[in-house]
Amino acid sequence: MDFVLETKNINKYFDQPVKFHVLKDISLGIRKGEFASIMGKSGSGKSTLLYILSTMDTDYTGELFLNNELITGQKHGKLSQIRNKNIGFVFQFHYLLSEFSVLENVMLPAKKLGEKSLAEIEHDAMEKLRMLDILKLAHQRASRISGGEKQRVAIARALINNPAILMGDEPTGNLDSHNSENVFSIFKRLKEEEDLSLLIVTHDEDFAKRTDRIIQMEDGRILD
Amino acid sequence: MINWKVILNIAKTHLLTKMKSTVTASLGVTFGIGAYITLVSFMTGLNEMLDSLILNQTPHIHIYNEIEPSDEQPIALYQEFEDAFNVVNSVKPKQSQKKIHNGLPILNYLKKDEKVYGATPQLRAQIFYLSGSIELGGNLVGVDIMEEARLSNIGDYIVEGTAQDLKNSDNGILLGDGLAQKMSLKKGDRVQISTIKGDVFPLKIVGIYQSGIAEIDNIQSYANLKTVQRILGEAQNYITDINVKLYDINEATTMAKSLGKQFQVKATSINEANAQFETGSNIRNLITYAVSITLLIVAGFGIYNILNMLIYEKMKDIAILKAIGFSGNDVQLIFMCQAMIIGVLGGILGLIVGFVLSKLIDNVAFETEALPTITTYPIDYDIWYYVIGISFALISTFVAGWLPSNKAKHIDPVRIIRGT
Numbered sequence: 001m002d003f004v005l006e007t008k009n010i011n012k013y014f015d016q017p018v019k020f021h022v023l024k025d026i027s028l029g030i031r032k033g034e035f036a037s038i039m040g041k042s043g044s045g046k047s048t049l050l051y052i053l054s055t056m057d058t059d060y061t062g063e064l065f066l067n068n069e070l071i072t073g074q075k076h077g078k079l080s081q082i083r084n085k086n087i088g089f090v091f092q093f094h095y096l097l098s099e100f101s102v103l104e105n106v107m108l109p110a111k112k113l114g115e116k117s118l119a120e121i122e123h124d125a126m127e128k129l130r131m132l133d134i135l136k137l138a139h140q141r142a143s144r145i146s147g148g149e150k151q152r153v154a155i156a157r158a159l160i161n162n163p164a165i166l167m168g169d170e171p172t173g174n175l176d177s178h179n180s181e182n183v184f185s186i187f188k189r190l191k192e193e194e195d196l197s198l199l200i201v202t203h204d205e206d207f208a209k210r211t212d213r214i215i216q217m218e219d220g221r222i223l224d
Numbered sequence: 225m226i227n228w229k230v231i232l233n234i235a236k237t238h239l240l241t242k243m244k245s246t247v248t249a250s251l252g253v254t255f256g257i258g259a260y261i262t263l264v265s266f267m268t269g270l271n272e273m274l275d276s277l278i279l280n281q282t283p284h285i286h287i288y289n290e291i292e293p294s295d296e297q298p299i300a301l302y303q304e305f306e307d308a309f310n311v312v313n314s315v316k317p318k319q320s321q322k323k324i325h326n327g328l329p330i331l332n333y334l335k336k337d338e339k340v341y342g343a344t345p346q347l348r349a350q351i352f353y354l355s356g357s358i359e360l361g362g363n364l365v366g367v368d369i370m371e372e373a374r375l376s377n378i379g380d381y382i383v384e385g386t387a388q389d390l391k392n393s394d395n396g397i398l399l400g401d402g403l404a405q406k407m408s409l410k411k412g413d414r415v416q417i418s419t420i421k422g423d424v425f426p427l428k429i430v431g432i433y434q435s436g437i438a439e440i441d442n443i444q445s446y447a448n449l450k451t452v453q454r455i456l457g458e459a460q461n462y463i464t465d466i467n468v469k470l471y472d473i474n475e476a477t478t479m480a481k482s483l484g485k486q487f488q489v490k491a492t493s494i495n496e497a498n499a500q501f502e503t504g505s506n507i508r509n510l511i512t513y514a515v516s517i518t519l520l521i522v523a524g525f526g527i528y529n530i531l532n533m534l535i536y537e538k539m540k541d542i543a544i545l546k547a548i549g550f551s552g553n554d555v556q557l558i559f560m561c562q563a564m565i566i567g568v569l570g571g572i573l574g575l576i577v578g579f580v581l582s583k584l585i586d587n588v589a590f591e592t593e594a595l596p597t598i599t600t601y602p603i604d605y606d607i608w609y610y611v612i613g614i615s616f617a618l619i620s621t622f623v624a625g626w627l628p629s630n631k632a633k634h635i636d637p638v639r640i641i642r643g644t
Binding site: 047051054056057076077080081083084085089091095096097099100108109111112113114157158161169 | 227229230237238241540541543544545546547548549550551552553554637638641642
């Protein structure tokens with residue numbers, strides 16, 4: 001089977017304030033070009049799972065594969081590289097670097113990757129901004145644009161290195177319905193036009209229903 | 225793989241958007257380094273001036289014939305009392321001359337030695353200065369004045385007339401400043417001197433000599449070696465002291481020892497003669513460094529504080545950078561770059577401030593009776609102080625930046641992003 005992202009028996013405990021079993025034997029796989037959403041109540045462990053999948057959280061047992069390659073146990077430096085190249089991430093609160101311009105924010109991950117020349121990176125970034133219909137904002141300071149615009153910039157930044165998978169932690173959670181709709185249609189378009197895999201944690205049932213697959217979580221388990 | 229361009233760009237943006245903190249932190253370093261440069265230049269300048277006041281009048285090696293009792297009294301040679309406990313009362317100094325035995329051959333030997341920069345003969349005579357019926361006790365030193373001027377800074381202390389004037393005059397005298405005032409004499413006057421034996425000689429005052437040390441200026445005068453030999457009625461090989469100046473002052477002690485043994489004379493090195501003086505300047509240096517290092521450490525804490533605050537403010541940025549693929553090391557480098565930029569800017573500015581302040585002090589008038597050659601405060605412009613200053617700026621900013629940036633390196637992005 002051709003999974004972009006796959007987990008085998010992932011378990012995680014929180015030590016504080018008391019020992020708590022957050023994730024219980026999570027095994028799942030995301031196919032290439034699949035638009036999946038994770039739903040569940042607060043405390044069901046869906047965000048915790050997402051951060052493990054994003055390689056930022058390394059404190060777990062079990063195995064994580066990205067493009068059929070074992071990620072678990074890699075060094076932090078290596079994980080940063082993997083994250084940089086293969087994973088795009090969109091947060092609930094847009095999280096742009098407020099002192100930089102929109103264009104610089106989008107270019108930053110590509111500059112870090114350093115595979116292309118500056119001119120190519122700038123061209124790519126402009127392309128992404130055009131695709132998301134925010135080209136006119138390119139030279140604005142990131143702190144000067146609206147919430148919906150910020151989220152689109154964050155998506156552009158997540159896409160700049162053409163990642164294998166785009167992850168979102170309630171990317172529409174902080175947006176009004178118009179902007180939510182906008183973000184959803186962007187995701188949909190990315191899946192259809194670019195064959196991108198997406199994994200989105202959300203509270204929004206309408207949003208989840210329109211995705212290819214809903215992964216329901218409860219008390220640290222995946223419900224089938 | 226480290227992408228310096230990206231890291232420097234982020235560091236630069238952080239610094240520019242936090243201009244106030246950047247300027248404050250840089251000024252902290254500037255103040256520390258500037259104060260260090262000023263202080264150390266001024267203090268060592270003063271130290272050197274005080275040292276040279278004494279040291280330039282002290283030869284590296286002073287050779288003379290000490291009047292002292294024999295180590296072995298004659299009775300020790302008498303075999304019959306070999307095993308006895310001998311008590312000798314009223315021991316007298318050994319009968320000998322004040323002059324250095326074989327003085328001129330020793331002088332020639334020294335002048336040929338390649339370690340020796342120069343050696344000059346002196347003849348010290350006890351005399352009386354006569355002023356009417358008043359007799360003032362004092363010394364007359366017979367010197368080879370041109371050689372003396374080359375080896376020591378006696379030329380600086382001749383406040384009226386020149387060394388050449390003395391050389392050209394067969395019966396000239398360089399009168400001590402204190403003596404000239406006591407006897408109301410000035411350049412061009414005549415002064416009568418009398419030897420211990422009672423012979424009176426008139427000498428012409430060709431110059432006034434002021435060393436800055438009253439005890440010397442009140443009793444001592446200089447004349448040509450030949451003049452003094454003639455006054456005393458001694459031959460041309462009669463010299464009582466030889467002053468030696470070496471190329472390397474550190475060899476003075478060992479060389480003094482070997483000369484003393486070789487020629488059966490007393491030879492003291494500058495270190496022996498000025499041991500207490502050395503201690504004084506060492507302690508002054510110690511104080512200078514203690515104060516400077518304190519200043520630099522205070523500046524270091526300033527940087528630490530500001531970087532710490534900056535990192536606290538940038539917590540979210542750090543989390544984002546890590547989320548989009550910057551490693552802990554990259555993040556640490558970003559903040560280290562900021563610390564080092566602050567250090568370099570502040571340090572260089574500090575060197576400039578220090579130099580300007582030193583220059584200012586250097587131009588402040590400072591005139592004192594004791595130091596005829598000094599007109600402004602002394603400053604030592606040693607390039608090494610500047611090297612030490614900038615090195616310390618870099619080291620202290622490095623350490624001050626290391627601790628907070630190391631914290632940034634280990635920040636867990638998940639905790640920041642999830643807000644726990």
